[in-house]
Amino acid sequence: MCPEQIIELMHQYLDEEIDSKEEQVLREHLQSCKECEEIFNELKKTVAFVKSISNMQAPPDFTANVLARLPKEKKQVLAARLLRNHPFLSAASLFVVLMMGSLFSTWNQDQEFSVSKQQNLVVKNNTVTVPKGEVVKGDVIVRNGKLKIEGEVQGNVTVIHGEKYLASAGHVTGQIDEVNEVFDWIWYQMKRSAKEVAGFFDQKEAK
Amino acid sequence: MEAIVKKRIKQVIKGDQDAFGEIVEIYKNSVYQLCYRMLGNRQEAEDIAQEAFLRAYVNIKSFNQDLKFSTWLFRIATNLCIDRLRKKKPDYYLDAEVAGTEGLTMYSQIPSETPLPETELESLELQETVQKEILKLPEKYRSAIVLKYIEDLSLNEISEILDLPLGTVKTRIHRGREALRQQLRYV
Numbered sequence: 595m596c597p598e599q600i601i602e603l604m605h606q607y608l609d610e611e612i613d614s615k616e617e618q619v620l621r622e623h624l625q626s627c628k629e630c631e632e633i634f635n636e637l638k639k640t641v642a643f644v645k646s647i648s649n650m651q652a653p654p655d656f657t658a659n660v661l662a663r664l665p666k667e668k669k670q671v672l673a674a675r676l677l678r679n680h681p682f683l684s685a686a687s688l689f690v691v692l693m694m695g696s697l698f699s700t701w702n703q704d705q706e707f708s709v710s711k712q713q714n715l716v717v718k719n720n721t722v723t724v725p726k727g728e729v730v731k732g733d734v735i736v737r738n739g740k741l742k743i744e745g746e747v748q749g750n751v752t753v754i755h756g757e758k759y760l761a762s763a764g765h766v767t768g769q770i771d772e773v774n775e776v777f778d779w780i781w782y783q784m785k786r787s788a789k790e791v792a793g794f795f796d797q798k799e800a801k
Numbered sequence: 802m803e804a805i806v807k808k809r810i811k812q813v814i815k816g817d818q819d820a821f822g823e824i825v826e827i828y829k830n831s832v833y834q835l836c837y838r839m840l841g842n843r844q845e846a847e848d849i850a851q852e853a854f855l856r857a858y859v860n861i862k863s864f865n866q867d868l869k870f871s872t873w874l875f876r877i878a879t880n881l882c883i884d885r886l887r888k889k890k891p892d893y894y895l896d897a898e899v900a901g902t903e904g905l906t907m908y909s910q911i912p913s914e915t916p917l918p919e920t921e922l923e924s925l926e927l928q929e930t931v932q933k934e935i936l937k938l939p940e941k942y943r944s945a946i947v948l949k950y951i952e953d954l955s956l957n958e959i960s961e962i963l964d965l966p967l968g969t970v971k972t973r974i975h976r977g978r979e980a981l982r983q984q985l986r987y988v
Contacts, residue, residue, distance in 0.1 A: 605975040609956065633982070640982045644935070644950040647928045652833035653847055657825045660854045664818055675819065 596623070596630050604634050608641060697780050710735040726763065733768065754779070802827070806870050813861050825854050828871065831952055832878050838947045839882035841936040849885055853878035875952070876962045879944055886940050927988065934984040942977035949974055 603620040606612040612620070624631045677684040707720045712730050716723040720739040724730050728745040737754045743764035750768035751758065758772060773782045806827065812820035832853055837846035856877050857864075864873050935943060948959045960970045 605971075605978065608978065609971065609974070636982045636986045637978060640978060640985050641950060643927065643931045643985055643988070644946065644981065645953075646924075647838075647931050648834065648951040648953070650830065650834040650837060652829040652850065653843075656829050656833065656847065656851070657822055659847075660825050660829075660851050661818060661822050663851060663855055664821070664858055675817070 596627055600627075600630055601633070604630075604637055608637060694780065697783055698776060706737070707739045708735075708737045709739065724764065726761075752782070754782070803869065807866060810861065810864065810866060810870065813858065821854075821858055824857075824870075828874055829854075831871075832874065835875065835878050835947060835952060836882055838932065838935055838951050839879070839940075839943060840885060841932065845885065849881050850878065853881050856881070869958070872958055872961050875948065875954075876964070879948070879962055883940055883944065930988055931985065934981055937984065938977055938980055942973050942980065945970055945973035946977040946981070 600620065600623050603612060603616055606616065607620060624634055677687070709715065709717060709722050710733065712732060712734065714725065714728045714730055715734070716725055721742060722734075722736050722739060723742045724734070724745040724747055726744040730745065730747045731749065733749040733752070734741070734747055735752045735754070736756055736758075739756050741751065741753050741756065741758040742761065743751070743758065743766060744761040745763075746765040746767070748767045750771070751766050752771040752773065754773040756772075756774075758770065760766070760770070771782065773779050806824060809820040809824050813824070829850070833846055833850040836849045836853070837843060840846050840849065853874065857874055864870065935946065938946060944963060945959060948954050948962060949956070954962070956967060956970055956974075959974075960967045963970060965973075
């Protein structure tokens with residue numbers, strides 16, 4: 595009977611934990627002992643057999659099934675993914691944020707009095723007057739000041755950051771707008787740019 | 802690869818399930834195969850493998866990110882397999898008398914272990930034979946052998962997965978190998 599130690603060396607060999615001295619001992623013994631050589635070959639064959647079956651694949655819908663069983667995702671992450679997967683949406687939302695920001699800052703900066711230029715408007719101490727009996731043609735825009743309408747305005751009237759008085763005799767053919775809040779301001783800007791764009795196309799068509 | 806997995810884990814912790822999907826894709830075959838070799842049944846293997854990923858997801862915050870993710874995942878899967886094996890202890894015993902017979906036990910129902918004919922060396926049948934022999938191993942040898950030769954892991958990793966000293970892992974692999982040798986020597 596062969597020493598138990600030889601079997602132990604075989605296992606060390608298979609675990610790749612044998613040093614060269616021990617391997618020498620093992621090899622010499624195997625050459626002289628048919629029985630041990632057979633056991634050693636059988637062990638190596640067994641390992642090869644077991645290794646040979648190791649290439650299984652999970653069923654095709656495995657990942658989907660796992661994901662379907664997960665608890666619900668947080669909303670925050672869903673929103674983040676929506677933006678990541680739809681770059682246009684994130685570009686658009688970024689644009690809106692920046693536009694709001696710039697409008698907001700112009701709203702706060704714009705503290706100076708200004709008025710649209712029409713010849714017969716009377717300007718005195720931040721108060722613009724449409725004198726009695728006069729007819730002002732075109733749109734009247736007043737920023738950071740008061741507007742008194744005693745005559746007639748043939749066009750739209752817009753008062754930003756200010757007040758307007760419409761005398762009983764006064765008359766405005768177009769719309770009257772008062773802009774005093776940020777949101778009004780933004781809405782006003784949007785309407786104006788839309789009108790400009792529309793006007794641009796109208797001009798083109800007219801040509 | 803370990804770096805990608807680490808990145809995905811951070812995303813999963815933030816709640817990103819798509820990132821977890823990628824982790825499942827990376828490990829699904831090895832986890833499924835581990836379960837199949839341990840349990841020997843495809844349906845059960847799929848159930849347990851899914852359960853392992855589900856537990857990994859739910860407990861991802863308790864995973865120590867300095868360690869290898871696969872070690873942690875394999876530990877979850879191995880433990881689930883062993884639990885399952887213990888729950889479904891055979892409800893029949895080989896030495897119980899077969900009903901309606903006199904003195905005949907289930908041992909007589911087992912085909913004799915004569916060497917298999919040459920034709921059965923075909924690869925598919927060989928695979929089945931090997932799988933059958935692995936399933937005959939006691940579960941403690943089976944897990945060590947499967948992790949070593951099917952999953953191709955180092956002895957150190959196996960000792961971490963099974964939470965056993967290295968020496969114990971070696972002994973189990975030696976015994977498992979010896980048992981398989983006896984069964985497969987004539988194949």
